[in-house]
Amino acid sequence: MxxxxxxxxxxxxxxxxxxxxxxxxxxxxxxxxxxxxxxxxxxxxxxxxxxxxxxxxxxxxxxxxxxxxxxxxxxxxxxxxxxxNTLSPANVVVSxxxxxxxxxxxxxxxxxxxxxxxxxxxxxxxxxxxxxxxxxxxxxxxPENAQGVAVFGRFTYVESDIPGARLRIALLQPRSEIDDAAIAAIASWVSDAASNVTLAYGRFPNPSLQVVVLPVGGHSWSDSPVPFGRVIRDGGESVELFVDERRAIDEYYDDWTATHEFSHLMLPYIRSSNRWISEGFAQYYQNVLLARSGAYSELQAWQKLYEGFERGRKSRPDLSPNRAAARGTRDATMKVYWTGAAIALIADVELRRRSNGNESLDDVLSRLQECCLPSARTWSGQELFAKLDTLIEVPLFMPLYRRHANKTGFPDLRGLIGRLGLAVDDDIVALQRNAELARIRHAITGQKPNSWVLLKPLLDTGQPRGQARHNHVPTQSRDRCSTDQ
Ligand SMILES: [Zn+2]
Structure with a gap:
């Protein structure tokens, strides 16, 4: 060694x-x-x-x-x-x-x-x-990436335990002063955003994650509280969050970027030519998880999903998802992000429908985490979908891949949207209570109380209360993604 x-x-x-x-x-x-x-x-x-x-x-x-x-x-x-560029010389980032x-x-x-x-x-x-x-x-x-992040110097380091994971959070010092209370609030927000991912299957997918928060306040591109985030997988998994430290903490909670980035960790690194899968699943889960956490109402989540699907449908209908994700393809971002999200929704609803609500995409991704995450290598989209099919009884993912990956246009969601009880009038969504799949709709986006995460492993294993194995009570407090998604 x-x-x-x-x-x-x-x-x-x-x-x-x-x-x-x-x-x-x-x-x-x-x-x-x-x-x-x-x-x-x-x-x-x-x-x-x-x-x-x-x-x-x-x-x-x-x-x-x-x-x-x-x-x-x-x-x-x-x-x-x-x-x-925006950091105090007291700390440096060097890959x-x-x-x-x-x-x-x-x-x-x-x-x-x-x-x-x-x-x-x-x-x-x-x-x-x-x-x-x-x-x-x-x-x-x-997987390899030349952007991997190491930080040296004086910065705030916080370890935060959430179900299934210890987050190792580095909050870097900006050029301008930032007070301790603001730093503590940002650390709590990181922990809360990562905790949203535990609303999928009760635990976070990476047991020991590096998170680096880079303040960029005052920089020309920081027009939102979290102007940019990304997952880097080199020597392990890292999430980088670029934040405008001048914003009020409430504004951070209204921003989806961190939840999107953390959601990426539910899948291994997918090669970029199939990134519609990684971006799409993160896009789907970002909205679903923010609804489960209560940050979005169910209606808001479905409105956002509907609008996203519409953007995806209108984006480069001449391309297939694989073609849209290919290097050098222009103006296809919405196509890439929302085709994958549409397929995640189709898969989730089908898993729930055919099992009478006993199995969902959450369960399949939980099994994927158990067998294979964090993964030390790059996967192809087909490999991932083939693997997911081994985790369920009747194949679903490879048939979806064969149907959509190399086909132009956008998955036809009209029937599904109607059966889920999304009544759309002039692009405004209303939720119908008595729709055929209204229960499934609610199972996907219904709010989950905090206690759900602690109980989830018990519900799965039938263990008596009080013997949760994976969970810690919170003590405190290159996937690239930055466009309008
Ligand atoms: Zn992303």
Whole structure:
């Protein structure tokens, strides 16, 4: 197992890295093409000999080596990352892709990384903490992304337990002052937004998630309280939330971005050519979960879903979902997001209808989490749908894939919308109480009290009350998504 130590000085000038390998390694590389700009003093620590780099690779001796040291100009690397533009110099965001030079990691193996921090310096990384050892992490195989986020310096670090998970929240310091009460309120909001996802199947899908909150107040693009969010899956899963820290906390609660991002974690990383599935499911759940939490009324949720389906239907009807998701396709964002949401709705209603309400998309995704999440690799859409079909008795997902993935136009929802009891007049939705599938409609978007999450595992396993296994009581307090969805 490779052992790394990473020394960080309190002025955040540089990283000093030393790595030991149990067997000689012949290939060491960084993820980012820019990594070579920031590295210096690369040496074989056994012989003291200099090692050169070319592009993203180190030029190692033919027999390999068992130990290297190198330095990374942290200031320079931070200056090249635009995420630092709105931050106080007391903390810096630098992707591991520009400083973590390492051998490939096989499935099932890992690299042990120990940070050595001076003074009040903290670190936040997507990797899994080593239990009982301060500032030590396990880096495992994962999908790759050069945007992965590491933070060094002085910022607020909060651990928040929600059912099924510990959130490791880094709230970064903006250039302007922000008071402790505001920081605490933002941390609670993060925790509440993540808790919305537990309203799907009683627990959060990733037991130990890095969340990084980047204040961007006053920046030209921050015209909403949460102007941008994304999930990054590199070395583990991270959720980045860009917030306008000048806004009142109530406005955060009216914003769907965080719930959307956290919803993404109910699926593994889907390759971008099938991203209508990942975006669509997040889009569907964002609205459903906000209704279950009480942030939206049922009517509001269905109005938003209806309007979204309409935007999707009108967006590039000449394209199939797979074609719309292909790199370089223009003006197809609504198509990508809402086709997948339509298919999630179709699947959810069908699962509920044919089981007489005993099975839902929530249950299938719960089984997916049990078997396969968080996942260390990238999945294709077909792989995911085939897997989901193994988790139910009668296939549903692959037939939907075959019917829609490569077909132009938009899934025809008119019949379904009528049977769910959504009466639409001039694009305004009304809910009909006596519709054929009104019960299913209510089961999807009806509000769930907080106690539901605590009871859910008991209901599933038939355990007596008071023996919930997965749950902790809250103690406190590159999927990209930013358009009008
Ligand atoms: Zn998204």
């Amino acid at each position: 490779p052992e790394y130590s990473v020394r960080v000085d309190s002025a955040l000038h540089e990283l000093r890295v030393e790595a030991h390998f149990t067997v000689p390694v012949r290939t060491i590389a960084a993820r980012s093409r820019d990594a070579h700009r920031h590295i210096s003093n690369v040496r074989d620590c056994a012989t003291g000999k200099r090692i050169r780099t070319r592009g993203r690779r180190m030029l190692l001796p033919q027999n390999g080596l068992r130990c290297i040291t190198y330095r990374v100009d942290l200031r320079q690397a931070a200056a090249a990352d635009r995420r630092n 591991p892709s520009v400083w973590m030079w390492r051998p490939a990691i096989g499935q099932g193996s890992h690299i042990h990384v120990q940070f050595i921090l001076e003074g009040e310096t903290l670190v936040s990384v997507p990797w899994q903490p080593v239990p009982g050892v301060d500032n030590a992490y396990r880096l495992t195989a994962s």
